[in-house]
Amino acid sequence: MKRPIKVIIAKLGLDIHWRGAMVVARFLKDAGMEVIYLGNQFPKEIANAALQESVDVVALSTLGGNHLTLGPKVIKLLRDKGLNDILVVMGGVIPPEDIPVLKSQGFDEIFTPHTSLKEAAEFIRDRVYRREESQKNLKMH
Amino acid sequence: MLITILAGEVEDMSDTSKGTMLFRKEVIKKIKLCERRWKEEYLRPEGKESKETYLTSSGIPIKSLYSPADIEEFDYRKDLGFPGTEPFTRGIHPTMYRGRPFTIRQLAGFGGPEDCNNRLKFLLKQGATGINIVFDLPTIRGYSSEDPEAEGNVGQCGVTIDSIEDMHTLFAGIPIDTVSVSLVTHLPSVTTILLAMYLVMADERGIRWEKLAGTSQNDFLMETTIGSAPEIMPPQDSFRLQCDVIEFVTGRLPRWNPISYNGYNLREAGTNAVQEVAVAISNAIHTIEELQKRGLDVDAFAPRLSFFWDLCNDFFEEIAKCRASRRVWYKIMKERFRAKNQRSMWMRFHVQTSGVSLTAIEPLNNIARSTIQGLAGVLGGAQSLHIDSYDEAYSVPTEMAALVSLRTQQIIQAETNVTNVVDPLGGSYYMENLTDQMEQRIYEYMEKIKSSGGLIKAVDMGWLHKEIADQAYEYQKATEDAKSKIVGVNYYPSDEVQRPIEVFKYPQTEEKQRAKLKELRGKRDNPTVKKTLEELREKCTSGENIMRYVMESVKARATIGEIADIYREAFGLWTFPLF
Numbered sequence: 001m002k003r004p005i006k007v008i009i010a011k012l013g014l015d016i017h018w019r020g021a022m023v024v025a026r027f028l029k030d031a032g033m034e035v036i037y038l039g040n041q042f043p044k045e046i047a048n049a050a051l052q053e054s055v056d057v058v059a060l061s062t063l064g065g066n067h068l069t070l071g072p073k074v075i076k077l078l079r080d081k082g083l084n085d086i087l088v089v090m091g092g093v094i095p096p097e098d099i100p101v102l103k104s105q106g107f108d109e110i111f112t113p114h115t116s117l118k119e120a121a122e123f124i125r126d127r128v129y130r131r132e133e134s135q136k137n138l139k140m141h
Numbered sequence: 142m143l144i145t146i147l148a149g150e151v152e153d154m155s156d157t158s159k160g161t162m163l164f165r166k167e168v169i170k171k172i173k174l175c176e177r178r179w180k181e182e183y184l185r186p187e188g189k190e191s192k193e194t195y196l197t198s199s200g201i202p203i204k205s206l207y208s209p210a211d212i213e214e215f216d217y218r219k220d221l222g223f224p225g226t227e228p229f230t231r232g233i234h235p236t237m238y239r240g241r242p243f244t245i246r247q248l249a250g251f252g253g254p255e256d257c258n259n260r261l262k263f264l265l266k267q268g269a270t271g272i273n274i275v276f277d278l279p280t281i282r283g284y285s286s287e288d289p290e291a292e293g294n295v296g297q298c299g300v301t302i303d304s305i306e307d308m309h310t311l312f313a314g315i316p317i318d319t320v321s322v323s324l325v326t327h328l329p330s331v332t333t334i335l336l337a338m339y340l341v342m343a344d345e346r347g348i349r350w351e352k353l354a355g356t357s358q359n360d361f362l363m364e365t366t367i368g369s370a371p372e373i374m375p376p377q378d379s380f381r382l383q384c385d386v387i388e389f390v391t392g393r394l395p396r397w398n399p400i401s402y403n404g405y406n407l408r409e410a411g412t413n414a415v416q417e418v419a420v421a422i423s424n425a426i427h428t429i430e431e432l433q434k435r436g437l438d439v440d441a442f443a444p445r446l447s448f449f450w451d452l453c454n455d456f457f458e459e460i461a462k463c464r465a466s467r468r469v470w471y472k473i474m475k476e477r478f479r480a481k482n483q484r485s486m487w488m489r490f491h492v493q494t495s496g497v498s499l500t501a502i503e504p505l506n507n508i509a510r511s512t513i514q515g516l517a518g519v520l521g522g523a524q525s526l527h528i529d530s531y532d533e534a535y536s537v538p539t540e541m542a543a544l545v546s547l548r549t550q551q552i553i554q555a556e557t558n559v560t561n562v563v564d565p566l567g568g569s570y571y572m573e574n575l576t577d578q579m580e581q582r583i584y585e586y587m588e589k590i591k592s593s594g595g596l597i598k599a600v601d602m603g604w605l606h607k608e609i610a611d612q613a614y615e616y617q618k619a620t621e622d623a624k625s626k627i628v629g630v631n632y633y634p635s636d637e638v639q640r641p642i643e644v645f646k647y648p649q650t651e652e653k654q655r656a657k658l659k660e661l662r663g664k665r666d667n668p669t670v671k672k673t674l675e676e677l678r679e680k681c682t683s684g685e686n687i688m689r690y691v692m693e694s695v696k697a698r699a700t701i702g703e704i705a706d707i708y709r710e711a712f713g714l715w716t717f718p719l720f
Binding site for chain 1: 298368
């Protein structure tokens, strides 16, 4: 049996809208993942928590317009801590033209208001297990 | 009291005990028989309905057809009355929109105060009749633009206000002695600061407080339940500041609504229409009890308590909600609080179309959604209206999108004739039945809150958060299973490549605000700022109404972050009880 995937979900900075983050958190939990809901946090706290909890996934939620400023900061702090294999995703109200920018800065996926919960969960599961496989293969060789 | 002459006798119109039942028992009996025969003869199996059950969005089962048998006890004067008379189901003013059109109050807020000032002037020039300011997240959570917490959020989602100087810039050239201004201040803590800035600004412009018409949101549920944040004031302290604001405004600002009980954001966070009204009214009841404890007479402040409802997609339910909320409020004020002034029994509310219902896919469809939602508010007898813009699933509206919203209001108001008749759906069997059911369910949910320990405890323990989250989760699952249909998303999903629309670009604000703050610190009398802040800190714990002291700090040019820091230190922080 595969171990449960461990996910941190955080509201980014001061964004106040918790509905989406909470719904996603519940769904991932129901889908068998271990979910740590951090509430509102700034990049430094998010990266620290990711290290401490040794999570597979960091999921950020923002509808507050800070995705381009605070989002890349989280990626940078994770990399600084050597957390290169963590899957980092973001969801919320993100203008389409900002999505490629965020991806080029290291986000694995950006979920928009119309991403279904199932799609998001499948993406996470698929990517995490694929990464695990490739790491195993690396070790074997 | 209204006296009228009816059939030769003088009657007191506020006495609703006198029977004006519309249907006699034997008539109802006959109608029921006819209905049974109609079902047997006309509703044949091959004409079966497409779903097994039909529910309103808050889960009330509905029939395919309504008749007098569904409102058999209907009593015209007890249940409806005339507009402007008890129980105010039909509206709070005798002529409603004929005498006083609903206020066209479109939200505006982005960038620095000078950017937002331009948008305000644009909207007023195009025919807006009220102002509605939304603030950025740092301002809403009590941080100045230079605070590390504010990084990346300055001027986004709303306008940034760091000090009284920014309040001056925001309203420069705007006649605040004639235009009514709604300050969407969300939290009581920040309301104390922003309202103080508004009042000091009026003083410095030489405008008397009696002239100031408007509203401050000031709802402790916004501070503790509906919006999450890294640092949150404990519910009982936030509630106290909510009451401090109302107490301070009472007797000083006769045209100002010190609170707007915010059902809207409760709904947007996940509640249904019944919970939306029940929670907001429960908060109002707690407020009245607290202010009575402080020695105020209910009729001194209740006329200026106001409400804020959401308009979602279930057209008739939203109208029934507006009507039912007026009747519930009337009964509570009359029977429970024994108010004597009729204005205390007036449920006055602003409405806004639903942001959550907007789709990012095929965004122009949102114009149709918002128009239908806005119409529900007008048929429900709202006092003022904001219509969301089609591009809000992406960002705050562009000027063009904001103009379409404003024009939609004007089209409803001027082109459709819907404002010519008061409560045009009154007397519809369905509407009256649904209004009754909403009313009943609102009382039931208020009881549920009460039995969970009262609203403040329900918040403190996370009970209300869980109620909202449960409901939001159910809605989302229903959407994903396509049980609730969203056009272009799960119903006839859009398969064409998205045509891009123009998305609003925020002006650069953070650096500009930092520079202004630096200049402010160089100019102001820093020891006085410090002295006023220390005095404020003392009053936070003494229990005295703090508004006066906040005004002193504001006058001395203290920043919003400096004042809110005093609150954070004096009241401590509370953990948002989710998960």
